[in-house]
Structures are given as structure tokens and as C-alpha cells.
Amino acid sequence: AQSVTQPDIHITVSEGASLELRCNYSYGATPYLFWYVQSPGQGLQLLLKYFSGDTLVQGIKGFEAEFKRSQSSFNLRKPSVHWSDAAEYFCAVGGGADGLTFGKGTHLIIQP
Amino acid sequence: DVKVTQSSRYLVKRTGEKVFLECVQDMDHENMFWYRQDPGLGLRLIYFSYDVKMKEKGDIPEGYSVSREKKERFSLILESASTNQTSMYLCASSSTSLYGGVSYEQYFGPGTRLTVT
Numbered sequence: 001a002q003s004v005t006q007p008d009i010h011i012t013v014s015e016g017a018s019l020e021l022r023c024n025y026s027y028g029a030t031p032y033l034f035w036y037v038q039s040p041g042q043g044l045q046l047l048l049k050y051f052s053g054d055t056l057v058q059g060i061k062g063f064e065a066e067f068k069r070s071q072s073s074f075n076l077r078k079p080s081v082h083w084s085d086a087a088e089y090f091c092a093v094g095g096g097a098d099g100l101t102f103g104k105g106t107h108l109i110i111q112p
Numbered sequence: 113d114v115k116v117t118q119s120s121r122y123l124v125k126r127t128g129e130k131v132f133l134e135c136v137q138d139m140d141h142e143n144m145f146w147y148r149q150d151p152g153l154g155l156r157l158i159y160f161s162y163d164v165k166m167k168e169k170g171d172i173p174e175g176y177s178v179s180r181e182k183k184e185r186f187s188l189i190l191e192s193a194s195t196n197q198t199s200m201y202l203c204a205s206s207s208t209s210l211y212g213g214v215s216y217e218q219y220f221g222p223g224t225r226l227t228v229t
Contacts (some may be wrong), residue, residue: 009152032216032217034217034218041225042223043116043202043221043222043223044155044202044204044218044220045196045216045220046217046219049217058180062159090154090155093173097168097217099143099145099157099160099170100154100218102147102151103154104152104154106168
């Protein structure tokens with residue numbers, strides 16, 4: 001069965017600092033990988049996705065993620081965070097007939 | 113842009129009531145999903161649908177049913193609401209991937225926060 005682990009429940013970063021959110025997945029074949037962001041009281045918005053090809057993918061809002069097959073990871077990065085990046089971030093994996101499996105989320109707090 | 117709308121942002125119902133949550137998407141997507149979201153548990157799949165009149169159980173279908181009479185509309189039904197169904201409910205839709213399956217990117221609605229008292 002597919003699964004996603006986001007090891008960090010909360011992360012606090014100072015505004016302007018770099019960010020890395022971790023995501024590890026378990027999947028039997030080549031996965032489709034996604035990062036979503038959820039602002040308070042809102043639905044989920046797709047940040048970026050990986051299907052195949054270049055393992056470094058660029059997304060919206062200045063985010064990027066790197067697929068590392070050997071580590072079963074798909075970590076999300078941003079070189080300089082803004083206060084508006086404070087939100088909940090979800091990693092998801094899929095590729096078969098059962099839809100997407102989501103991690104439990106990482107809550108990002110931005111310190112001024 | 114894909115638009116997924118949900119009938120209510122906030123809903124308060126009493127225990128034992130029958131509750132309908134409606135979801136509509138405007139991109140002719142084949143697949144639609146209902147999730148519930150609870151703090152510390154992330155998103156959990158309740159039901160999904162590949163096509164009109166088709167439905168598949170997700171991870172936590174107990175206490176819920178669904179209806180898909182038209183391609184653009186997917187309804188979640190709580191036959192007899194209970195307090196443990198107080199949650200945020202999220203609807204999503206997606207198109208079928210090139211290789212079949214139901215794992216293309218999903219587009220989400222704004223959510224319905226349901227409180228059962």
C-alpha cells in the first residue's frame with residue numbers, strides 16, 4: 001500500500017530564511033508526487049507536481065521540490081520565505097487506481 | 113482555471129439529521145473525491161467516483177454514502193449525522209491520467225466545515 005510520511009508536524013522559520021519541508025513516500029512503482037498548500041479556512045492549492053523527467057521541479061510562489069528515488073523523498077524548498085507562506089503543507093503520492101494518499105501535513109509558522 | 117465549488121462553507125446540524133454536502137466541478141473531470149480533514153490526521157478519503165453512477169469506497173466510508181447522477185456533481189450524504197462526523201469536508205476532482213488510474217493532480221473546493229451537535 002502507498003503511504004506518505006511528513007516527519008515534521010510544525011516548523012518555524014524566520015522571514016527571509018530558507019525552507020525545506022520533508023516528505024518520504026512508499027510506493028511500488030514510479031510515483032506521481034505532489035505538494036499542496038492550505039491557507040487557514042481554505043481548500044488545498046497545488047504547488048507543484050512530479051510525474052517523470054527532470055527530478056527538480058519548479059512550482060508556483062517560488063517553491064521547488066526534488067525527487068530522489070534512492071531516498072524515496074520529495075522535499076519541498078524555498079530559498080526565502082515570506083510571511084504569506086505561513087500555511088499547512090501536504091505531500092501526496094499516487095499512480096495507481098486508488099487515488100492520492102496524503103501525508104498528515106506540516107504546519108509552517110513564519111517568525112518576523 | 114478549474115473550479116470546484118461546495119454548497120456551504122459552514123453547516124451546523126443536529127445528531128440524527130440527514131445531511132447532504134454538494135460538490136460541483138466545471139472542468140468535465142471524470143473523477144471526483146470526498147475527503148474529511150481532521151487535525152493531526154491529514155486528509156482521509158471517504159469515497160470517490162470514476163464516472164457517473166459509479167462509486168468506490170475510500171479509507172473511511174462508514175457512516176457515509178455518495179451519489180453521482182451527473183458528471184459535474186458529486187454528493188456526500190450522512191444518513192444519520194453523529195458528533196464524531198464533525199469535521200472539515202473537502203471535495204476534489206481530477207482527470208484520468210494518460211496511463212489510466214485516478215492519480216492525476218486533484219483540484220479542491222474550499223471545504224465545508226460541518227458541526228454536528
